[in-house]
Amino acid sequence: MTAYKDLSKEELLELKSGLEAQFEEVKAKGLKLDMSRGKPSADQLNLSMGMMDTLTSGVDLTCEDGVDCRNYGGLDGIDEAKQLLADMMEVPKDNVIIFGNSSLNVMYDTVARAMTHGIMGSTPWCKLDKVKFLCPVPGYDRHFAITEHFGIEMINVPMTSTGPDMDMVEKLVSSDPAIKGIWCVPKYSNPQGITYSDETVFRFANLKPAAEDFRIFWDNAYCVHHLYEDKQDYLIEILMECKKAGNPDMVYKFSSTSKISFPGSGIAAMAASDANLEDIRSTMRVQTIGHDKVNQLRHVRFFGDIHGIVEHMKKHADILRPKFETVLEVLERELGGLEIGSWIAPRGGYFISFDALDGCAKAIVAKAKEAGVVMTGAGATFPYGKDPHDSNIRIAPSYPTPEELAVAAEVFVLSVKLASVDKILETK
Amino acid sequence: MTAYKDLSKEELLELKSGLEAQFEEVKAKGLKLDMSRGKPSADQLNLSMGMMDTLTSGVDLTCEDGVDCRNYGGLDGIDEAKQLLADMMEVPKDNVIIFGNSSLNVMYDTVARAMTHGIMGSTPWCKLDKVKFLCPVPGYDRHFAITEHFGIEMINVPMTSTGPDMDMVEKLVSSDPAIKGIWCVPKYSNPQGITYSDETVFRFANLKPAAEDFRIFWDNAYCVHHLYEDKQDYLIEILMECKKAGNPDMVYKFSSTSKISFPGSGIAAMAASDANLEDIRSTMRVQTIGHDKVNQLRHVRFFGDIHGIVEHMKKHADILRPKFETVLEVLERELGGLEIGSWIAPRGGYFISFDALDGCAKAIVAKAKEAGVVMTGAGATFPYGKDPHDSNIRIAPSYPTPEELAVAAEVFVLSVKLASVDKILETK
Numbered sequence: 001m002t003a004y005k006d007l008s009k010e011e012l013l014e015l016k017s018g019l020e021a022q023f024e025e026v027k028a029k030g031l032k033l034d035m036s037r038g039k040p041s042a043d044q045l046n047l048s049m050g051m052m053d054t055l056t057s058g059v060d061l062t063c064e065d066g067v068d069c070r071n072y073g074g075l076d077g078i079d080e081a082k083q084l085l086a087d088m089m090e091v092p093k094d095n096v097i098i099f100g101n102s103s104l105n106v107m108y109d110t111v112a113r114a115m116t117h118g119i120m121g122s123t124p125w126c127k128l129d130k131v132k133f134l135c136p137v138p139g140y141d142r143h144f145a146i147t148e149h150f151g152i153e154m155i156n157v158p159m160t161s162t163g164p165d166m167d168m169v170e171k172l173v174s175s176d177p178a179i180k181g182i183w184c185v186p187k188y189s190n191p192q193g194i195t196y197s198d199e200t201v202f203r204f205a206n207l208k209p210a211a212e213d214f215r216i217f218w219d220n221a222y223c224v225h226h227l228y229e230d231k232q233d234y235l236i237e238i239l240m241e242c243k244k245a246g247n248p249d250m251v252y253k254f255s256s257t258s259k260i261s262f263p264g265s266g267i268a269a270m271a272a273s274d275a276n277l278e279d280i281r282s283t284m285r286v287q288t289i290g291h292d293k294v295n296q297l298r299h300v301r302f303f304g305d306i307h308g309i310v311e312h313m314k315k316h317a318d319i320l321r322p323k324f325e326t327v328l329e330v331l332e333r334e335l336g337g338l339e340i341g342s343w344i345a346p347r348g349g350y351f352i353s354f355d356a357l358d359g360c361a362k363a364i365v366a367k368a369k370e371a372g373v374v375m376t377g378a379g380a381t382f383p384y385g386k387d388p389h390d391s392n393i394r395i396a397p398s399y400p401t402p403e404e405l406a407v408a409a410e411v412f413v414l415s416v417k418l419a420s421v422d423k424i425l426e427t428k
Numbered sequence: 429m430t431a432y433k434d435l436s437k438e439e440l441l442e443l444k445s446g447l448e449a450q451f452e453e454v455k456a457k458g459l460k461l462d463m464s465r466g467k468p469s470a471d472q473l474n475l476s477m478g479m480m481d482t483l484t485s486g487v488d489l490t491c492e493d494g495v496d497c498r499n500y501g502g503l504d505g506i507d508e509a510k511q512l513l514a515d516m517m518e519v520p521k522d523n524v525i526i527f528g529n530s531s532l533n534v535m536y537d538t539v540a541r542a543m544t545h546g547i548m549g550s551t552p553w554c555k556l557d558k559v560k561f562l563c564p565v566p567g568y569d570r571h572f573a574i575t576e577h578f579g580i581e582m583i584n585v586p587m588t589s590t591g592p593d594m595d596m597v598e599k600l601v602s603s604d605p606a607i608k609g610i611w612c613v614p615k616y617s618n619p620q621g622i623t624y625s626d627e628t629v630f631r632f633a634n635l636k637p638a639a640e641d642f643r644i645f646w647d648n649a650y651c652v653h654h655l656y657e658d659k660q661d662y663l664i665e666i667l668m669e670c671k672k673a674g675n676p677d678m679v680y681k682f683s684s685t686s687k688i689s690f691p692g693s694g695i696a697a698m699a700a701s702d703a704n705l706e707d708i709r710s711t712m713r714v715q716t717i718g719h720d721k722v723n724q725l726r727h728v729r730f731f732g733d734i735h736g737i738v739e740h741m742k743k744h745a746d747i748l749r750p751k752f753e754t755v756l757e758v759l760e761r762e763l764g765g766l767e768i769g770s771w772i773a774p775r776g777g778y779f780i781s782f783d784a785l786d787g788c789a790k791a792i793v794a795k796a797k798e799a800g801v802v803m804t805g806a807g808a809t810f811p812y813g814k815d816p817h818d819s820n821i822r823i824a825p826s827y828p829t830p831e832e833l834a835v836a837a838e839v840f841v842l843s844v845k846l847a848s849v850d851k852i853l854e855t856k
Contacts, residue, residue: 037500039500045496050485052483052484052485053485055480056484057477057480069692069693070476070691071473071690071691072467072686072692074692100720102716102717104716104717105716108716112540112544115543115554116543116544116554116578117577126554142714146714149545149711149714150544258500262499263499264498264499264500264502283577285573286536286574287533287536287574288530288532288536289530289691289692290692291528291530291692292529292693292720
């Protein structure tokens with residue numbers, strides 16, 4: 001394979017005309033494929049249908065502590081659901097609150113609460129002139145949407161292969177009291193599939209923030225979402241690390257069963273120090289009488305315990321793995337050696353992150369769309385939707401069938417080649 | 429019956445000694461009864477257990493529009509749930525958003541959103557020096573807790589037999605731009621069981637607020653919660669009245685199935701104008717990917733349609749009616765003619781409101797507690813927990829069994845008598 005940049009203008013033009021012919025053929029097929037969102041497939045949802053049979057009219061819906069799950073009460077979750085999610089989040093049961101169906105909603109509420117009421121007695125953020133968040137990039141668009149919604153200034157921090165650039169994080173967090181938080185997806189990160197190294201977690205736990213109300217928003221969305229049984233990433237548990245470092249209150253951990261049971265009907269949880277949880281409960285008491293305990297019990301009765309979740313996730317992996325491998329195989333086969341893009345083969349999570357030549361991401365996504373393949377919008381992985389290099393594209397292989405995926409991946413690499421040829425031609 | 433106030437000091441002292449003897453007897457029984465919260469009984473919850481069998485592993489969870497209920501999406505609810513709740517709320521389907529399990533949470537979020545983002549482009553309330561709410565009293569403690577939590581100043585408006593004092597509401601709302609809302613439970617109100625008259629609703633719809641972002645928070649929690657088939661209150665539908673009056677955006681309607689299906693696992697809804705709903709959706713898009721659609725579908729499959737809900741509510745009424753009648757019978761038999769308290773016999777809802785002699789409510793609640801009967805805290809029906817007359821007590825007859833309730837009611841009237849004798853003796 002010759003790298004595109006080493007081709008002559010004539011060679012590139014010839015290549016382009018061949019690629020364009022291929023593209024017209026593909027376009028003629030009238031495809032309708034979607035690799036835009038990290039959405040489980042119907043096959044994956046079917047794995048949890050047994051949950052529907054756990055609570056029927058003949059079943060006693062009383063919790064272990066005697067509470068009738070159907071009635072009011074149970075502000076922060078039923079004990080057995082706390083235990084299940086605590087084990088998944090690797091924290092003590094008493095450091096967990098169970099919420100409704102959406103951890104995103106919990107994160108939104110956490111920021112909203114800080115805006116109107118501050119954190120553990122600090123000044124409400126809405127009373128401050130400026131509030132800033134650090135945003136490791138590329139990252140999760142819905143995180144960035146929350147901070148943007150509340151007018152919080154977002155500062156890009158580059159991701160490395162071991163997590164965010166910690167030199168930059170340390171420097172900014174320790175010097176600027178307006179920096180109140182950082183968005184993290186520490187395991188199988190969205191979109192790169194990177195797991196933060198031990199050193200990165202250690203450095204997070206040992207931050208010396210200028211703001212007393214600085215919090216790490218640790219969205220461990222993919223904590224048990226491995227693709228392989230034998231190749232798994234390990235992440236140091238940060239709540240304990242923070243406690244050891246004398247920063248017990250510095251982190252909010254989030255997780256949910258959205259990509260374990262049902263995306264719309266799972267249960268979400270938050271883990272934090274006693275002081276943080278009491279602060280949160282004081283608002284929750286006003287906000288609701290309690291979340292859906294029947295659904296909490298349904299999850300507990302179906303999974304039993306953390307081992308049940310681990311076994312269940314192997315079934316998800318069996319469905320997802322071939323899809324990831326299909327995409328990776330096409331990327332390697334079609335783009336290897338061309339030096340027009342790079343990617344990481346993740347061991348878990350829901351995405352493959354693709355870095356195109358600078359200035360090509362938008363053109364690639366547009367090209368793929370022209371041929372009927374919807375990708376996540378270029379720029380979406382950056383705050384304000386602005387990728388300064390116009391380079392990063394998030395590939396979500398979970399939803400299409402393997403057959404659809406093979407076709408979609410071919411369309412994608414073709415789009416990459418076309419956009420790259422055009423870009424390189426500009427310089428010849 | 430001679431009114432207590434007409435008894436001589438000697439007669440009162442003799443009466444008191446008899447009541448005290450009675451009280452000691454009751455106390456010796458070591459009762460543990462609870463009339464404090466509007467919590468359905470287990471019998472009522474059992475009415476909905478069939479819902480647990482509607483969605484089993486063999487059932488297709490696809491909505492009418494082809495959406496897979498189990499997956500992400502469906503921000504504002506599935507169509508068939510909108511239709512069901514719209515019929516219950518007497519509004520068009522397109523004017524409804526379906527939320528999670530708690531209408532209280534929806535109300536909290538509505539105030540929180542106004543604090544941080546304003547309403548339809550208005551200045552966020554957190555940027556204003558002063559925000560005020562009108563609070564018809566007695567009213568619902570959890571409403572008042574929300575506005576108190578956000579530092580909103582609450583102004584008492586007396587309830588009359590036809591709803592809030594509308595002269596006062598009109599005067600305040602039209603003259604003070606800091607008044608941004610009013611809490612209403614317009615049908616079978618909490619705690620009095622009063623339904624707003626046609627004229628009251630008409631006057632609400634025709635308010636001329638000084639604040640463009642003034643909203644009526646219309647919590648129609650008891651819309652189908654009748655106690656009798658033949659004696660029902662009717663409430664004019666306010667969304668349409670507001671539209672007719674040229675105030676289409678002035679009202680937020682709230683409701684839920686909490687006291688229809690399961691208090692912890694029902695579905696909540698909001699109804700408002702297109703412009704209001706679009707304003708709300710613009711925040712919701714950031715806040716969540718969607719609420720629990722499986723539970724929405726479960727409700728639709730169980731109830732079928734609004735007729736199903738109406739029939740279902742008759743079963744609730746059959747359980748609740750004897751409980752209300754037990755309490756009312758004891759009140760009438762034991763307190764009738766004594767002029768030491770007044771109450772209204774409601775035709776629906778969850779409460780009986782009792783007005784004691786001024787300065788007696790706290791003493792009565794304390795007395796009842798001494799004998800093992802927990803009432804809603806005196807003052808709870810007023811903002812900041814402060815009943816200026818220390819007179820109102822909310823009685824919640826739904827949770828205890830009829831047998832327990834008969835005993836609890838006897839304890840209550842005994843407590844009323846004792847506290848009243850003491851109060852009147854002060855003046856002799």
